[in-house]
Structures are given as C-alpha cells and as structure tokens.
Amino acid sequence: MKKIKLLLIIVFLLFSSLSWAQTEVTGIVTDSQTDAPLSNVTIIIKGTSLGTTTENNGSYKLKLPKAGSTLIISSLGYKSKEVIATVPVTNIILESSGMKNLDEVVVVGYGTKIKKDLTGNIAKVKGSDVQNMPVTNLDQALQGRAAGVFVEAGSGKVGEGVKVLIRGSGSISASNEPLYVIDGVPISTNSYSGSPIADINFNDIESFDILKDASAAAIYGSRAANGVVLITTKKGKSGKTNFQVNMQYGNNKPTHLRGFLNAKQYIDLLREAAINSDHIEGVDPTDPDQYEDSWLEFAEGRLDRYSGWADWRKNEINTDWQKKAFNDHAPTGGMDISASGGTDKTKYYISLSYIDQKGILIGNSLKRISSRINLEQAVSEKFKIGFNLSLSQTTTGRVTADNEFNTPMQSVALTPVTPFKDKDGIIYTKPTTTYANPYVDYAEGNYKALIYRNIGNIFGQYNFSKSIFFRSEFGADIQNQNDDMFYGARTSYGIGTNGYGESDWFRSLTYNVNNYFNFKKTLAEKHDIDAVLGMSYQEYNSEYANVYGEQFPVDNLQKLASAGLIKGGTSVATKSAFLSYFARANYKFDNKYLVSVSGRIDGSSVFGNDRRYGFFPAVSAGWILSEENFLQNQNILSFLKIRASWGLTGNADGFGDFASRGLWGGSSYNGTGGLVPTQLANPDLKWEKSNQTDIGLDFGFLNNRISGEIDVYNRKTDGLIYDVPVPGNTGYTNKTVNIGAMQNKGLEIVLNSDNVVTKNFKWSSNLNLAFNKNKITRLDGDQTLIAGNDGRYLNSLIVGQSIGIFYGPKFAGADPDNGDALYYLPDGKSTTNVYEDAGNFIVGNPNPKLIGGFGNTVSYKGFELSFLFQGVFGNQIMNGAGGFMSSSFAWFDNQTSDQLGRWQKKGDITQVPQLRLGYDNGISASSRYVQNGDYIRLKNITLGYNFPITFAKNLKLQSARLYVTAVNILTFTKYTGWDPEVNADYRAGNRNQGGDFYTAPQIKNISVGLNIGF
C-alpha cells in the first residue's frame, strides 16, 4: 500500500512538472493555540530547493512550479508539517512541538550545536530580549538574565567599566573577565579609560552564548578560564528587504540620594565637636579667657571662612552640595535603523545607530554613532565568502575617579554653610570651601574621550564535500582613543599654574587568524560524528602617548598649542601574542548518548621560554534519558538529560606582558636620563590553570511547558598569580609568583514556564538562581593571611575564606561612659578604645552568596508587559569614605545624617562615638563602615503595544510597536549608602570588591520608544 502511494506521487510529480505552469500561492502561518502569526517560518516546496520564510506578520508568498505541490513547513519549536498547496491561498496552522528551547541552535567555539545535544553548560540570551534597553553597555543588559553570570556596574557613571564574573572569581590578580568573541573574533577588553564594551551597539546582536563550564569553554584554552561570551551579530535572510526603525527618548535619574547634615545641624555638631576636643585638652572654650587657640576658636574661624559673604551665625545659607553633583535634567535618546534581506546567494544586514545619554553626574555623558555591515556571498555551491564589519564613534564626557577631589560626588564633603556663589556670581572654591569645589572643575574644565572602534572580520569557507569544510577567518579589532582634558585657572588641577591641559592618545590593534577544518557525518543512521581541527594566532599591540602642559593665557584656549609650559609627555608601546592549536570531536549514538572530547595547546609570549606552552583538555558526556523506551509511555516528563563534564582552562591575562622578567626602566634626575629597577624577576612564572567539573540535569515537563536546568559545579584554579610582598630591603616590594589556589563551588537553577497559553492571553516566567561559594585554598607555603587593612578598607586574602573578605577590627559602638569608639579585643568579648589593640575578625564578605533573576512576560492581545527582577544576596559593602563622611566630625567634611545620633552624655548607647574635631574617634577601617549589600531590583520593565496588523498595513507598515521601558526603577535594600550595586572605580579589582567611596549611585531611566518595521 505504502509503495503504491509513493509510486502515485512520483507519477503525479512527473506529470505535473511536464505541465510547467507557474502558480502563485500566498497565506499566513499561525500558531494552533494562540492564532498568533508566526514569522521566520521556513516553507520549502517538497522535492526542490525552492522556498521562502514568512514575514513578521506571518505571511508568505511563493511561486509554485505547479498547483498541488507539497509544502514542507518547519519552524523552531513547532512540529514540522507537510501540506498540499491550494491556490491561491493556503493558510497553515502549526502545532507547538514543546521543544522550542531544546531545538535552539547554540553557538559553540568554532561551530554550532543543537541545545538538546549539548554536553556542556551554555547559557543563551537572545538579542531580542535586551533590545532597546536604555543602557550603554551590553553587559549591563545581560544583568540578571543568565544563571551564574554576575554583572555589576561599579557606579552610575555612563561609559565606565562593568564587572562580569561567570561562576565567581577565578583569580586573585590576573584577569577575571570572560573572553568576548564577536562573530569568531576575540575582541580587546583593554582600553586607556572607560569601558571598551561601551563601543558596541547591542541592538545589532542576534544572540549571546555564554560558555560557562570548562568543557564548553576549553576549546578557547588559555583564554577561557573565566568563561567565554560568544556574541553573534544579526545576519540577513533571503527574501524581501526588511527595514526596522526604532526611536527612543527618556530621562536618567540617580536611584537614591544619601542624607547629609543641613547648615544648622552642621554648625551645631561642628561646635559640639570642637568643644569636646577642647574638654579633652582641659580647656573650657566658653570661658573667654581660654577661647584663644582653642579648638572652638579654630572651628569658628573656619566657619567664618567657609561662609564666604554670608554669616553662619544668621543661618542665611543652606547649600545642598549633593544636588550640585547631579544634572538637573539628564535626557537620553537614540535611534536605530536597520535593513536586512538577500537572495539565495547574497545575504546582508546593515544598520546605523545613534545613542545620546546624558549621565546623572555633571560632566558625564555618552554619545555613540555606530554602523554595521554583515555580508555573505555564495561564490559557488562549495565556496562562500563574507565579512562582518562594525565601525563606531563614542564620545564620552568623563568624570574623574572616585578618589579624586574633583569628582562630582566629592562635593558632598563641602559644608552646607558655604554659598554656591559669591556676590559677583563667581562659584566659590578653595579657600572658601574646605576642598576644591568639583563644580568649578566641571564648569571651568572639560574632560572628553573620543573613541573610534572598528571590529570586523572576513572569512572564506570551502566545502570539500557535504561532510567536510575548511574555514579561514581574519579578524581585527582597532581602537583609537583620544582623551582631552582641560582645567581652567581656578580649578583644582589648574590652580597655581594658570590651567592644566592634557592630551592622551591610545591605539590598539588586536588581530586574529583562525583556520579550521570541520567534519560532520552520520554513519549507519545512528552514529553522528562531528569534529573540528584548527589553529589560531592572536596578536595584541597597543601604543599610548600623552603630553600635558600648564600656563594657559585664557580659559577658552584649551588645546596644548596655547600652553605656556609643556610640562611633560610620554609614549609607550606593548605587545603580546598567542599561538594555539585546537581539536574537538563530538559523538552521538542513537540520539541518546553523547560524548565530546577537546584539547587545545596554547603558547603565550607573556611567559619565559621554558614556560610558554600549556595544554588544555576537556571531556564531557550526556545521556538523553527521555529517548529511552522506559520513559516513553508517560505524559508528564517530556525531556530528561543528564550530563557531566570536566576540563582544564588557563589564564594569562591581566598581569602585564612581561611579568616574568627582571626589569629596569627609564627615570630622570636633573634633566638627565637614568635607570631604576621596576620589576623583580620570576623566571618560573607560568599559566594559571582552572580545573572544572560540572554535572547537570536538563528536564522538561508537560510537553516542556515547564523546563529547566540544574547544574552543580566545582571549579578549582591553581597556580594563581599574585604579587607577593617581599622584604623591602631587597629594593622591591612585590614579586609576581604563582602562589595560590582557589575554589568556586556552586549550584545553578534555571526554570522556564509557560504559565498561561491562550489565544489572547499569554504569560511565561523564567527564574534563574546561582549559589556560589568562593574559597581561597592556598596562598603559598608560608602565608595563610594577607591582611588588607589599609586604613580605609579591609579586603584581605585568607586561606579558607572568600577572596577580598573584610578582615579587621570589629566595632563595638560608643563607650556609654565617655563616648570613645570601642573595638573588640582578640577575645571577641571585652572591648578597648585603642584601635591598635583591637582583634581582627571577619567582618564582611563582598562576594554574594546568591544571585538571581526572575523574568516575566505577559501579553494580552496587542499589549505586552515584560519585567525582570534581579537580586544579589549575602554580600557586604564597606564605605571607605566613612572616615570622612561619617567620622564623628574628625574634620570639617559635612557628615551623613546618621551622625546626629552621636554619643552626647554618659549612658548614651549609640553606634556613633562622641564628636571630636581633630581627633580620630573611631574613624579607622573597621566594621563600623560595613553594611549588608543585599538588594532586589526591578531591573527592567517594559510595556509595549503592538498595533494591529491591519492598522499597520494601512500605514504601509509591516509592524508598529509603541513602548515604555524603565531600568532600575525600584530597588529594595537596607544599604544606607547611595546604591548597593557599587565598587569604587579607582581601586576595583579581583580582591578589592564591595568598596564604596563617594561612588555615584546607579542610573534610573524611563524611556518611551516607537519601533516600526516596513
């Protein structure tokens, strides 16, 4: 019977092809459950290579060789279907396969894979999920969206660095950043200043594939110890040209402000502090005879000075200096245009994008113009070539680092009794203000960075046969940056020298060559083999030059051509290279059993001759249990796979290009050149190695309406590079050695659920949670503790504890008897008022115990609401500026309002010791300045409305969408500082985490936008 059918079809086909009558068919493809139109559905005429894909509104148009052709319709996440075409209209309804996530194509190093067949752990974030988020950096857009990927913007400065940690910290002093690979080319994450990631327009991105475990990442060998973020940009599809236009407008605001004393409180508390100090010295300053040379006289003298034209005794002035740090109005806006399309042979994607964000801080802004062309051409059946090219210009209005006196946030240190301007309208600065007024540096200065960035690659791929191809890629990442700085004669940098100007130039070129063979074959229907064999060479070059000068004739001549005195300049260059060979083989048997083996040999110029090469292997295996017979006769469990992997990866980034050598560098004395030692040698320096085991479970229930992943991992890094203190009498302070070992153990849970799926109403949720425990397991033979108490912070390295743990004195509040700051003695019970005698304790941990994200998408007819909560739990933050701003009035800095609760009289129980001007009453680094940093944030919420297709059609549009989106709109935290997502930029590093130092709060943004397609 079957045979007869087949025969009939063949005969039918034969005859029909003879008739050769072309007929056109149109129709719409919709979802069986929701009736929603489906885009990107592939429709192929059976027995031919002819076909098309559906448009955004689900429609298609196809020329048939003859009426009655059979169409094969397939789409990701739907059951494939064959229908016989009826002319002129054939509407098609597709049924969900429940495999949408599992059939997804995942990008792996040098290839792709179906998610179902993965044996390693890879998190995928779709570009469409983060599209049009009003943030500047793509890593910020990823925050909360992938399990185990910790993203932290150090502050609310736009265009500055964002920390990304995949499965915890892996290194003490080498890089902890993942490797970013765009369309196969590793990009440079070095820059002179600001974030090199901010140059990338993430609206061009199709997908982010984050390789988390070692087996997934090991194909990147020595570059992959911290995970790999593979970024794939959008490509064209054959069909008519599709234009997309997006316009957006919004406003930035700080997430939170901190409370400081007002003028009256300032005067009262300052005088109280001065009187207290006098009393300690046995002076009663209220006695006119003892007033002279008293602290009170000193303080009141300073109040006179700080008051400028005003009289503090009359309470005339109450300046809110915190407000002066922020822009009154910080608009943001942007526009994106893209066009994509192609033919059978040529496919293209072109885009142009402009964003303009004014930061919340005065002087802080970012503008970016970027464009991209992705083009692919099939030269012949066997040979294709193409290129992906992006060009961007980023202009950043920069503000100085958090510890600089002229960074806007340090204006909070100024006293509220100081008027903003003098009687002539000139903004006050030193000596009327305690410190230089940062506002003057902003108003009479200029600090701009201009970056040109060009990331691109060209490739050629030759298919020797259906099963084997060779691909060659050449990629380059070129950065060209110029920082221009000018500070006028009244600014903190320019005072005394009639202005200060500086011009910095930075250029880097990273180029990369990949050559590899790919082999793919199915044998006897049950054995799927695919393999990769190749090599890669990468070279990184950078050059930097600057010149700076003083003595500018007038403030409006700001280029160095006008500098009366060129003070100095420099030029430096550096270079490093990697040479790598890699191989990988995957084997799948009967669609149930999966095995993968890979290895990579890496050579790096960073190490000495004998230590240059490292070998980085990985193995993994998976078992799809749901394919087994014993799980066939049930309806609950629709998918189940267990997988396990082990791999070794390496790290050679982030500690300098020549760290193994004993070096002397140039210096100068009396106008003559000299040589001084700069680096202690360590010929034995070698790779940091990371050894990771991962066991995972992928599951789906109820036709995969509920699906998820659970992974446990153990990541051990060894040979950690660290600058170990050596005795100063060697003439050096540190030696770079492989001393340490560290461990990250964790559990990751991902849950996806389609809660409601009906025609008009849909609701889906996804949750990701990641628990990570970081532990240093070895420092070196001798030391188990490198204490980090530097007077402001306590980030230490202790064996058995997490990296950067806060280790130092534990504050015991104010002595109820006399208001002295008390600390716990080493016994942990009794207290002392002598800081030096205090015991050292673990008083906080900057590493979160748990991070997570909870996203929801709800749609009702044309409306779509999506929101993402993101949270960080179990970490602490230390305010390094506590000794200035919450210091019991140790000096004249304005104080945080919690200082109102100070100790005043015997019996007072308080955490704020007695106010004492000029005395350090409890201001050294201790748990006094440590707080919990847990927070939950409504990271992003978007409400969109898709205009009905009929309405759009009337306007000759394919689609139209209006949306309101907000970032960081709600934050729930007990942290009393500005914002719990914080790490002071001037010191941020692997160990130096969780520090707050006049650090700008995060940005809260609300934007409206319109998206149209035609």
Place this chain on the structure above:
Amino acid sequence: MKKLLIILSVSIFTFSSCSKKLDIDPTQSVDEHLVFNNDANIKAALNGAYDVVSGASLLGGDMQLYSELLGAGGEIKWVGTYQQPREIYNKAILTNNSFVRDTYTEAYRAINICNNIIVSIDKVNEDDRNNVKGQALLLRGTMYFELVKLFSKPYSAGDPATNMGLQIVTTPTLDGKVTDANKVPRSSVKDTYVQIISDLTTAKSLLDDTYGEYVGTYTASAVLSRVYLQMSDYANARDEADNVIENSGASLEPAYSKAFNNTAPSSEDIYVLPVTAQDGSNDMWLFWSISDYGARDGDVEVRQAHINLYEANDARLALFYIDDQDVYRSGKWKFQYRYLPVIRLAEMYLTRAECNFRLGTTIGATPDDDLNLTIRKRVGLAPVSVTLANILFERRLELADEGQRIHDIKRLKESVDGFQYDDNKLVFPIPLREVNAGAGILEQNPGY
C-alpha cells in the same frame, strides 16, 4: 585523491605557523642583566639612584616633613586631611601608615641600586670608577642614616649597642632572588652607625670635589658632620663641618631669602635637589604652601608661638608670609618648581660653632665669629653672648622648617609635645608589611 591532496596542503599551510612570533621584548624596560654590563648603563643607574633619593617619600620632602611634624612643639600645626601625616604629628602612628611604609621601601630601593653599582664597579671606566663608587656609597650611607634616625631610638638614648638599628643589606638583589642577606636581623644602632660611617668615609676618600645636585667629597663631609653630631662626637662633627666651610668653596648667600626658592643651586647649597616643571618632586611645597601657589590647602600652619621666637628685625622672620586667612606660612617652601636644599652651608657654621664651644676649641673660627659675624649678621641681628643655649637657639631659627628639628631634639635630649626625646612614640614603627614579609626575622620597634 586530488581532494585529499588539497586538504593536506591546506593543513600544512595552516599548522606550520612560526612559534618565533611569541618572542616579544618590552619597549620601555630593559633586562636587569643588560643594566650592569657597561660603563654607560651603570652611570645611568647611578643617575637613577639620585632620582629615587630625591623622590617625594625620601629627601624630596617627606623626610623633612616628618622631622618637623614630630618636633612640632606647638610651633607648627598639621591641619591637612591626610591621616598619615596627622598620625605622625599626633605621635600616634599606626603600623600601616602608608607614608611611613613608602619612605622605608623607597630608601631600600635606592640602597639596592647602590649595591648593584658597587658590585659591578669593575665595569665602569677606570678613570671614573672611584667617583662612581664614591657616589653610590655616599647615597647608600645617607639613606641608612636617614632611616636610622626615623626608625630607631636615637644614638643619645640608652645603649646604642643594644638598641635595634636597621637591617643592613649590602648585596644586590638579582634574578628575583630573596637571599639570606635579606633575611638578617636588625643590627644594633651602633653597628648601623658603624656601617654608615664606613660608607661615608670611604666615599669621602674616593670622591671628587663636586657638590650641589650631585654629591662629592664635601657632601660626604657635610653628611658625616650630621652623623657625628647625632653621636655627640663633637670633634669629628666639627672637623667635617670645618672641612666643608674652609675647602668646598661654598659661600653664604648675602641675603637669607636667596637661599630658598631658587631655580638653580644657591652658593650655599652643599646638597640640593633640582625641581623643575619636568622633573623632581617637592613635598615640602605641597604640604607647606597654599592653594594660591598650586599646593594643597596649606596643610602645615606656622603658629604664633614660633613667630614669637624671632626678633622683630630678623630677616628670617620676614620670609614668613600670611595667607588670606591670617595664618603664617613658611616662605621657604612657597613655590612649586624650586630647588629643594637638603644641606646648606649655614648649618656647617652652626655645627662648627657648637662643637668648638663644647670642646673649647677654635678650629676654623671662634664660635663667636661663626654665630655673630656669620649667621646673625647676615639676617641683620646684633651680636649676642656666646653660650651653648644661644648657639642652639640660633640653629633652631636658622634651620626652622627644614627637617632638622626632631633630630636636634633627640640628640639634645629635649622633650616635645609631652614626649621625652627617647619616647617610643617618637620612633616610627617598622611598617606592617615589612614585619609580615620579614618572615619573623624583622623585629618591630618597642611600643608598637
């Protein structure tokens, strides 16, 4: 078959890349072994040693600042925001004080350069060999002397043979090796002084008669006179001072104010650090001057108590200036790009006068001549009777704010701000990082 050949040739092309590509040398630095293999490089390293010694943490200001802050005595006041100098001013120094740490490590950095030079001295041209070695020895001895004054009990206190001095390291650090020579216990104060005198006297015999920005035999004498004075070895102190006065050719500037704020060495500079817009550092200016002159906020104030010490027509009084907050400021450190005098000839006269007076001798000149005709006359003051107190008082005013105060207090066994000259709190702690990195061998000072 053809296909296989193509694949094979592509493979060979692909995998035959050259591993020489990984041989990359730095462009801003040279390997340590290249530094000490010829004359020119060793001389460059010597210039590097001068550079380190003139750094802000050492003689480029901080060492002088420490002395004045410790010896404040109500005559100056630290009002700046930096906690580290404030701790020194309050005599409540924490072991993690970063200024103290940097001074310690930078001084040893200079010492290590000198050790490298001394060991490789045979590679220096024969004609210059003595002079190069002498400079390295003098800089090394000077660094040890400056360190021992700050980090150890004064020579005048207790028994210098048992009080802890410094770790003496005279071998160079090479190939990244921390050797046994670095893991030595602290020598006694006495032995430290023995090492210092040995370095300085050898230097004195090797050096030529240069002085000013670079050091020579008279610089060695001047430093030696300070060393002997600390040891109360008045005869030697007198003779070294006399050698400088009589033989160096240096002369006092006619006007006191001309000894400061110069853009070239003055005629009385025995050792002076060049500070220009392009080169050198001056932390005395940074902390003592005011924002009008590009400095910080006037962190060190001169108090009325000090001003009251001067006679009304003293030219040295006229050098102080008053800022717009009616605070006195030292005029010696007013401007930014001005040479920083480390040893002035005037000090030699006062040392000779003091020693001659104590010993009842008149080597070179009578104490009366040195005190009244040389020092007081220049600043427009009438003669006073020659007593030890008057000579010492004159020294205090003449060298005010120049970094000698605490060392004089200590050798003269005076007290300051309620601390006896030998108080533990007038001695810096060994930096915490050194104690930690010292593998249990480096002992902390008493009181910390």
